[in-house]
Amino acid sequence: MARLIKRYGSRKLYDTEESRYISLSELAAIIRDGEEVHVVDNASAEDVTTVTLSQVISDEGRRGESFLSKDLLHDLIRAGESAVSNGVRQIQEGVDRFVKRSLDKVGPIRQAREEMNILKQRISELEQALTHLESKDKE
Known part of the structure; x- marks a missing residue:
């Protein structure tokens, strides 16, 4: 506050x-x-x-x-409130683009991790099945 x-x-x-x-x-x-x-x-x-x-x-x-430089103050007065608003808007758009690009990179990584976990589980199940088959062959 x-x-x-x-x-x-x-x-x-x-x-x-x-x-x-x-x-x-x-x-x-x-x-x-x-x-x-x-x-x-x-x-x-x-x-x-x-x-x-x-x-x-x-x-x-x-x-x-x-x-603040004289040039900046002159520019602010000439442009009025729109200069500050435009500057803030440009910064916000840049931050939004950065966040979107970052999230776009995170999505595929998350998906790859999920697929790796599924593959690990399937490998574990196959190992158990092979162990079970090997024990039947010995009997």
């Missing part, structure tokens, strides 16, 4: 898990630690996560810590 952060009219951020106000850089640290966050406006309960995360990126850029 996402960590709930409340944003007040004064633009202060309140971390409900730690019961204290946090800065944008502290919010960035929480996210870098692998946590998902959900930021809501305290007065309206409106989801302001996207706006707040954009502010985190902007704040880091002002401090010279931005990990």
Whole structure:
């Protein structure tokens, strides 16, 4: 579940898990630690996560810590939301293709194992039948 952060009219951020106000850089640290966050406006309960995360990126850029190049930011603005959506879609399609190819490889292996088990069982039955016939010949 996402960590709930409340944003007040004064633009202060309140971390409900730690019961204290946090800065944008502290919010960035929480996210870098692998946590998902959900930021809501305290007065309206409106989801302001996207706006707040954009502010985190902007704040880091002002401090010279931005990990996004100017070219990437220009491309994102030009393409709008579709750039991100298309990127996510392409990644998802790639993962889907990889999983399908992997499963296609597993299917024949599973079938070969089942056939080997059947053959082992038949060999065992034939060995028992031969042993039985050999014992009859000795009598």
